[in-house]
Amino acid sequence: MEDFKELTKAEEQIxxxxxxxxxxxxxxxxxxxxxxxxxxxxxxxxxxxxxxxGFVTHESFGKSHQYSPKISKEEYKKGLTGKLLTNYFDNSPKSMLSYFLEENRLDVRELDEILSIIERNK
Structure with missing residues (x-):
């Protein structure tokens, strides 16, 4: 995770x-x-x-450039989540999930959906 580059708010918006x-x-x-x-x-x-x-690449059209993502949203999300997990939750998804539950950021319905996803991926 140490080579993960986080976006600023302005960069993220773009x-x-x-x-x-x-x-x-x-x-x-x-x-x-x-x-x-x-x-x-x-x-x-x-x-x-x-x-x-390294987030964007371009194609030249005369003096103008057309830009496209070099890194997918999924790749970025994975890196950002990994950094969050490593830096704030001691690399423990259980600790992260507990935090969201304790902070009332997750309701029972969402927890049931998570349990269903876990069951499907066994």
């Missing part, structure tokens, strides 16, 4: 759009963002940072 779009130009990403819209240069800079971090 990645969420790219994951949904699958590919897009900076202008198309901006069009999907909530108001107030960030400046073109801001989004362009964030996308280039994401490319440097």
């Amino acid at each position: 990645m969420k759009e790219l994951w949904e779009m699958e590919r897009g130009f900076v202008k198309e990403i901006i069009d999907r963002l909530p108001k107030p819209k960030p400046a073109y240069n801001t989004v362009s800079t964030i996308v280039r940072i994401l490319e440097t971090k």
